Amino acid sequence: MEQVSTNNAFGGAQGVYKHASAATGTEMTFSVFVPPHQPGTKLPVVWYLSGLTCTHANVTEKGEFRRICAELGLIFVAPDTSPRGPDLNGNAVPDDPAGAYDFGLGAGFYVDATQAPFDRHYKMWSYVTEELPTLIADNFPADMTRQSIMGHSMGGHGAITIALRNPGRYASVSAFAPIVAPGQVPWGEKALAGYLGEDRATWRRHDAVALIEDGARVADLLVDQGGADSFLTQELRPELLESACKTAGIDLTLNLREGYDHSYYFISTFMADHLRWHATRLIKD
């Protein structure tokens, strides 16, 4: 692991790191904020999974999480959203060398691809759930028995599906404007078909609503959704999550924020609420 940069902020350190990933077979970049803490202590970890087109940098620069992580004593980890490399764009979208914003580079959808050519590098599920946690545990003052996970849009999809399929591992899960039913919306249908193939039965393990229908559970779930989000009705469809949670008895807090859009202006506004919600579940005296 190599440190790309480190900047003091809010009494802690905002770092950016890169490493050769075994999961993706590429170099991967991620960011970690370590809040001020007593030497020798280990701190709970919040994972933040980003949305389409993003790298670690979007939330790192615009998420406004450091003040509250410093106050609450939370490590904040932001991975990239796909493998990257000079060949990967063309591989992902052969007919479009510039790449599509919703597939391929920046759009890994937190799955392990099974379809060529993506099955070679697009292993974001294994990267986020296995490889990167080991790296974090080995290199930061992280208490890996206390983890929570959150995300935005495609990253909300990642956070909820990862929490649903790893019961007991995360103390809490939350999302901003998540894709909750990729099997039923255009972004998800394109990505899951491309990475997992046409057999829709294989998609259900990467679809929060389908996972809940199939019996997966979390204790509770916090979602904030902008009412002026241009992707609300076609891609995000929080009503599908609401219905699935109601049927399953999952305690969903769904906050519809009138006038807010899909941007980091929305996310940063409610970031503190989400981090406090995680801290309540991570830090028990």
Add this chain to the structure above:
Amino acid sequence: MEQVSTNNAFGGAQGVYKHASAATGTEMTFSVFVPPHQPGTKLPVVWYLSGLTCTHANVTEKGEFRRICAELGLIFVAPDTSPRGPDLNGNAVPDDPAGAYDFGLGAGFYVDATQAPFDRHYKMWSYVTEELPTLIADNFPADMTRQSIMGHSMGGHGAITIALRNPGRYASVSAFAPIVAPGQVPWGEKALAGYLGEDRATWRRHDAVALIEDGARVADLLVDQGGADSFLTQELRPELLESACKTAGIDLTLNLREGYDHSYYFISTFMADHLRWHATRLIKD
């Protein structure tokens, strides 16, 4: 004035606007955050002047000012740092079509240039002190009797010199890592010679330390400076401001922040302190 974008944030609205500037003879872009407020009320205004290479966007995305402006009821205005246009880069730096980071585009130094070819468009002093305030007064719920001004690096230079030369206009002035004596440091010598000519006597009206030596005063002044700022000893030299303020009897609060650099990680950490400092002086019951 045309609205480029508006995003709800922290209960208020973050807007970006552009207009044809009479001062610069170019189109100019700026951002304004209007906090939540009762319709019909007018709010105090904080001006934020950015540093070298920046546009309005840097602080708008990374400054973390909205939460505290919403809490305190402050309008936050962020102008650009120079005129921009397809011809202006070549005009500014004839031998370097790509432009220099510290002169020309993104480096207006908040002066009205007197030297050709810059005297045609580089009129950032008039733009920030005359034209833009009129536009703000006409288009936003701004109480122009209650203004404060702050800035970063080159923008700290701008904020302090503007406050010193407009006594009574700003309730308060503060800066992050300001250039305090451009006449004595490489960045400033290059810019002031380029925009104002070789007669150093003309530079003193755009040099905070020289202005104080020549009798200009503010009631008090807040400066935060990172101790790990790579520009500290050669370009910023806060000790020169400290000495001038001491001699002049200006109440300078100079906070040296060990380990902090010149970036928005530093600025965002101390933004709330600065806005509270301004609010104390702007909002008197």
